[in-house]
Amino acid sequence: MYHKQIEQLVMLQRIDGEILTLRTELDNAPQEIQSLEKRHQDAETARNVVLEKLGYLTDQLKRLENDMEEDHVRLRKSKSKMMMVGNSKEYHAMVREMDNLEKLNRSRDEEKAAFAEELERQTSAEQEVTAKAEAVSKELEVARAGLDERMQAARKRLDVLAGQRKEACKVLPPPILSRYEFIRSRLPNPVIVSVDQGVCAGCNISIPPQAFIELQKGQQILSCPNCQRLIFWVQHIAPQTTPEEGKDAKA
Ligand SMILES: [Zn+2]
CATH class of the missing domain: 1.10.287.1490 (Helix Hairpins)
Known part of the structure; x- marks a missing residue:
């Protein structure tokens, strides 16, 4: 459930990134x-x-x-x-x-x-x-x-x-989507970012250890306490290549 939602949010982020x-x-x-x-x-x-x-x-x-x-x-x-x-x-x-x-x-x-x-x-x-x-x-x-x-x-x-x-x-469940849209309307792109070794990729600041432990549990969608972007643990999502369509648009 959690993983699927994160994956969908990341996909939405990719689409929005390309649109931008x-x-x-x-x-x-x-x-x-x-x-x-x-x-x-x-x-x-x-x-x-x-x-x-x-x-x-x-x-x-x-x-x-x-x-x-x-x-x-x-x-x-x-x-x-x-x-x-x-x-x-x-x-x-x-x-x-x-x-x-x-x-x-x-x-x-x-x-x-x-x-x-x-x-x-x-x-x-x-x-x-x-x-x-x-x-x-x-x-x-x-x-x-x-x-x-x-x-x-x-x-x-x-x-x-x-x-x-x-x-x-x-x-996406409406509450999650509206959280995404809320952040999108207030912060510069991106909305959802990975956390690698405890560091938020959105603001490059370490999140508190307790929050990082929570994040690794993968039970609920969390925000970076510093930049407020949605975060996910980098190991929860398999590294993906850029979507094929994205390559076409740039070529
Ligand atoms: Zn952050």
Whole structure:
């Protein structure tokens, strides 16, 4: 009688433990997706920053090239005009103008080289951030697909467990079941725990020797004086492997 009830309570505990694990998983799953979405957004933002820089640099390079082209035209015109100047005063003025144009061109060359260098740097940065953004995007896609699958499996399993729980509750005497439910509503999981070598597995504290002797007699269902959980002597129940269904749900 006692042993059967303890066994049924332990079975109920297993069912409730799995239900709790599944519910936690269902609650946490959307958060995983959210944090992935955040990472995806950050990667896209980083990519846009680099793209903006690239656009700016490309524009600047084009502008410089236009300016340089105009200067070349001006320089050519000045050279041909020089052939036609009448006096040395005009001639010196022309030489100065050409000098200035050449200097300007040289500084533009340097500016252009600096822009080209930066453009190269940003181009490789762009490749990097694009690869990163694509990787996160793929990860997110896989996670979303996996999430739906996992949620569906978890809900299905929860339905099965609800049925099993109903059956397990049916065979327990009402006073014992209500004791179980009372503890379940007030303490964090688990409700019923083993006592091994006088130590409660729920709170890891030794129960008094007299209580341990009572427990070993196996006549009535006792509670741990410290944590109030239902207790059973570990040797009263054959060590059992995890229920098969439990393994399936986790796989
Ligand atoms: Zn305890």
